[in-house]
Amino acid sequence: MEVQLKSEITCPNCGHKKVENMPTNACQFFYKCDNCKTVLKPNEGDCCVYCSYGTIPCPPIQENKSCC
Numbered sequence: 001m002e003v004q005l006k007s008e009i010t011c012p013n014c015g016h017k018k019v020e021n022m023p024t025n026a027c028q029f030f031y032k033c034d035n036c037k038t039v040l041k042p043n044e045g046d047c048c049v050y051c052s053y054g055t056i057p058c059p060p061i062q063e064n065k066s067c068c
Contacts, residue, residue: 003062007054013038022050024059 008019009031016035022028031040031049043052050058060066 001062003059004056005059007050007056007058009040009049009053010055011036011038011040012053020050020054022054022056022058027058 003024005022005024006019007022008017010017011033014033014036016033018034020031027048028050029042029048031053032038033040040049040053042048046052047061048058050056051061056062
């Protein structure tokens with residue numbers, strides 16, 4: 001299975017959606033919503049904002065590896 005590098009993040013505060021490129025060499029712990037400016041952090045048990053709020057989990061999780 002090919003690793004996907006784009007994920008659509010949905011802000012839980014205002015519902016704004018945006019497709020973003022995921023980093024392959026680092027975890028993204030914070031993400032600022034372009035619409036409401038809320039700073040998102042991963043949910044408990046998730047390694048990054050893509051795993052919590054994205055349509056596709058981060059590349060290491062897609063490859064069944066540990067993240068970060």
